[in-house]
Amino acid sequence: MFSSQGPTLRELAVQALSSTEHGYDLLAPKFDHTPFRTPGRFLTATADVLRPLGPFDAGLDVCCGTGAGIGALLPLCRERVTGVDFSEGMLAAAARSLPQPEPGGPVVDLVRADARTLPFRDGYDLAVSFGAFGHFLPAERPALFAGVHRALRPGGVFAFPIGAPQSFASPWYWALRGFDGAMRVRNLLWRPRFVMYYRTFPLGGVREDLAAAGFDVRLSPLEEFGRRADGSPRWRLVVARKA
Numbered sequence: 001m002f003s004s005q006g007p008t009l010r011e012l013a014v015q016a017l018s019s020t021e022h023g024y025d026l027l028a029p030k031f032d033h034t035p036f037r038t039p040g041r042f043l044t045a046t047a048d049v050l051r052p053l054g055p056f057d058a059g060l061d062v063c064c065g066t067g068a069g070i071g072a073l074l075p076l077c078r079e080r081v082t083g084v085d086f087s088e089g090m091l092a093a094a095a096r097s098l099p100q101p102e103p104g105g106p107v108v109d110l111v112r113a114d115a116r117t118l119p120f121r122d123g124y125d126l127a128v129s130f131g132a133f134g135h136f137l138p139a140e141r142p143a144l145f146a147g148v149h150r151a152l153r154p155g156g157v158f159a160f161p162i163g164a165p166q167s168f169a170s171p172w173y174w175a176l177r178g179f180d181g182a183m184r185v186r187n188l189l190w191r192p193r194f195v196m197y198y199r200t201f202p203l204g205g206v207r208e209d210l211a212a213a214g215f216d217v218r219l220s221p222l223e224e225f226g227r228r229a230d231g232s233p234r235w236r237l238v239v240a241r242k243a
């Protein structure tokens with residue numbers, strides 16, 4: 001699962017016994033060698049759906065980590081791209097890997113903040129987020145979505161990929177369920193908490209919370225990831241527009 005440059009089992013265990021924020025501080029130098037960094041094909045598929053909705057001036061990557069989403073936003077945004085994350089270590093790794101700014105191209109800034117209390121207002125016309133929603137408890141979604149809504153200009157778009165639920169017949173269903181169960185036990189018994197669950201971000205509840213935050217929600221199938229036996233897409237892009 002990990003390359004030889006990725007974290008050792010011991011390092012992963014130490015990270016998993018830390019808080020979410022400090023766990024990422026520790027993982028940051030090796031994060032890009034783990035499968036947790038969003039793979040390029042998700043970034044490309046997302047950019048392909050968003051491009052016709054642009055052009056955009058300012059883009060925001062929520063929970064940017066080492067900058068996967070920033071790289072996807074740069075060709076879509078004319079003026080500015082901001083990455084926001086609460087892990088200082090991840091932001092430092094992002095800063096090291098940012099491409100050289102192109103003359104006349106968008107400027108990049110990195111902001112350390114908790115996504116549950118985003119400090120932006122009416123500054124962006126596009127926000128994205130990749131691979132981070134497992135770190136938010138369902139009860140925290142309204143604050144997260146309200147913060148993104150506040151950060152966007154009227155008509156601005158918040159977009160992120162979301163996977164279809166696994167069927168009972170799939171070994172992944174049981175693996176992810178087992179992981180979430182183990183995390184719940186860990187978080188009952190150990191402090192600080194490391195919040196990471198795979199099955200707490202279902203499309204139905206997410207749509208309701210986005211609508212309650214003031215978004216008009218549409219879904220775009222990401223066909224490159226194929227379809228399930230019942231014909232529904234394996235992955236969709238949620239495209240939520242601030243009214």
Ligand SMILES: C[S@@+](CC[C@H](N)C(=O)[O-])C[C@H]1O[C@@H](n2cnc3c(N)ncnc32)[C@H](O)[C@@H]1O
Binds near residue numbers: 066067069132
């Ligand atoms: C799995 S990484 C994904 C990073 C990047 N978006 C990517 O796709 O490669 C999750 C990121 O979410 C950040 N994160 C988790 N909870 C957060 C919160 N409450 N506020 C800000 N960042 C948070 C972590 O620090 C980490 O960088």
